[in-house]
Amino acid sequence: MGALRLCTARSGEYVCENKYMSSRRSVELRSVVARRAFATATVLGTVLVALLGGVASGQEPAAAAPPPQHDLAVAGVTAFDPGFILSDDILSDSLSLTEAQVQAFIAERAPGCAFTSASTCLRAYRSELSARPASVGGQCAPLEGASSALASRIVFRVARACHINPKVLLVMLQKEQGLLSAVSPTDDAYRVAMGYGCPDSAACDTEYYGFAAQVYWAAKQLRNYLLDPGYWRYRVGPVAVKFSPQATCGVAVVNIRNLATAALYNYTPYQPNAAALANPHGQGDACSSYGNRNFWVFFTEWFGSPTEG
Secondary structure (H helix, E strand, O other), X not given: OEXXXXXXXXXXXXXXXXXXXXXXXXXXXXXXXXXXXXXXXXXXXXXXXXXXXHHHHOOOOOOOXXXXXXXXXXXXXXXXXXXXXXXXXXXXXXXXXXXXXXXXXXXXXXXXXXXXXXXXXXXXXXXXXXXXXXXXXXXXXXXXXXXXXXXXXXXXXXXXXXXXXXHHHHHHHHHHHOOOOOOOOOHHHHXXXXXXXXXXXXXOOHHHOOHHHHHHHHHHHHHHHHHOOOOOOOOXXXXXXXXXXXXXXXXXXXXXXXXXXXXXXXXXXXOOOHHHHHOOOOOOOOOOOXXXXXXXXXXXXXXXXXXXX
């Protein structure tokens, strides 16, 4: 168990805060007995979390009812459904952009980016891309390496290898570290670009350091959630989802409708509260979290509806 940093725009700056996450280490092989035991424990745990959340917040836990529709003036789309944030087809559409289109899109996001020896914009950022064999668990095909690849090439090749939409990877780079809009990105932002392997309780795991490694491991983990959905805590159906790492902020049951939305919650296990949804481009209140809200907002404004297409 651990936590990753969550970033949101505050007063013209990108501010990061910690967020809880479940372990993202790849699970290649598991016995049927282990899966069934974990699934049983998870169901019981979900019920307990919902009950405890209600006690901590001084309210009864929310019932498993159809999720509310929240009015957000975002790119002409007016409804945010916490149970259906991203469609399965869109998450797995690895052919949605060519490499040239990925590069052009990155260049459009920060036209005023500074090019200095101390700060390299994402559109000009280069990194070694390690060649990798096909994953034992089938998450990713073999990945072709490169000694000095542009960020766009890394995103493109990883998307194809792991069968994940490059648009999704671009949005995650923004929601985690603001790398697409950053005019002076830091070395640390590139080092943990996707927020992978950075728990609250310890320093970031150096095994996953580096832009290319971050993109690869995040994409592989998303595919892992889809290939083995019964193993992970958040799955299709009614699940108690916290509003914040703070227990006093409570929980509400979300009727998760598909695997892609469950994958987003497994990667970032919070739902936005009413205050976060009321201000889709800014801050909510002390109990607000922004990861899945920001994913929806960025994807919608950049590429259109993340649930239609």
